[in-house]
Amino acid sequence: MLKAKGLRMRFSDRTEAGIKLAQALQKYSGNSTVVLALPRGGVPVGAEVAKAIKAPLDVALVRKIGHPQNPEYAIAAIGESGEMVLEKSEVLGVSHDWFTAEIARQRKLIEERRKLYLHGRKPLPLKGKTVILVDDGLATGLTMKAAVQEVEKRKPERIIVAAPVASQEAAMDLKKLSDEVISLYTAFHFGAVGNYYEDFRQVSDEEVADIIKRSIYAQNVQKTA
Numbered sequence: 001m002l003k004a005k006g007l008r009m010r011f012s013d014r015t016e017a018g019i020k021l022a023q024a025l026q027k028y029s030g031n032s033t034v035v036l037a038l039p040r041g042g043v044p045v046g047a048e049v050a051k052a053i054k055a056p057l058d059v060a061l062v063r064k065i066g067h068p069q070n071p072e073y074a075i076a077a078i079g080e081s082g083e084m085v086l087e088k089s090e091v092l093g094v095s096h097d098w099f100t101a102e103i104a105r106q107r108k109l110i111e112e113r114r115k116l117y118l119h120g121r122k123p124l125p126l127k128g129k130t131v132i133l134v135d136d137g138l139a140t141g142l143t144m145k146a147a148v149q150e151v152e153k154r155k156p157e158r159i160i161v162a163a164p165v166a167s168q169e170a171a172m173d174l175k176k177l178s179d180e181v182i183s184l185y186t187a188f189h190f191g192a193v194g195n196y197y198e199d200f201r202q203v204s205d206e207e208v209a210d211i212i213k214r215s216i217y218a219q220n221v222q223k224t225a
Helices: 014-023 044-052 096-118 142-152 170-177 206-224
Strands: 033-037 057-059 062-067 070-079 084-086 129-134 158-167 179-185
Touching: 014 044, 014 062, 014 158, 014 179, 033 044, 044 057, 044 084, 044 129, 044 158, 044 206, 057 096, 057 206, 062 096, 062 142, 070 096, 070 142, 129 142, 142 158, 142 170, 158 170, 170 179
Parallel strands: 033 057, 033 129, 129 158, 158 179
Antiparallel strands: 062 070, 070 084
16 A cells, blocks of 8 residues: 655646556556446546556446435445345434435436447456456445445455545545555544545546547557557
């Protein structure tokens, strides 16, 4: 796990964060690696990583389930196949009917996102590959944990979790679930991911689809060059 020294690290935007993160991932460059980015904020970061290490880019479709009284506060996360990570004490405190309905709503959104982002393209095969899971930051790490569980089912050789910034707690938890965690900056008193970016504007679904489209095109050009 990499740590920056000195003052708190701050990136101009996700593109710069991805470029810097890619420098720490050069050892994974090559055909045996696949980069999976967590939409939406992880996609601009993951695109820069994929480009730098010459690896294909795909998405890890996981959705956060926020508390009904505070949607930004994650109490669970669910993956494309239904794999779920729970904060059990928080989930026990909300309505069972609400939680069941929210799971169904998020699974439907995941289906819609795959169609929107990839236009029906099947997920890239991961068996025997080194998979780098990328997000723009890890606060609780809940969605990343769900992503790791999803990827494990597809039998990769190794799972690497990578993010420009991470809370110490999330990094340590994910280190137990993956082969390596790479973070350019980790902190015990972490706060919000947005605090580490000058420009942390929301990434739209259209931007995600465009980034993936351009990445696929670039990858095809490389193959025919």
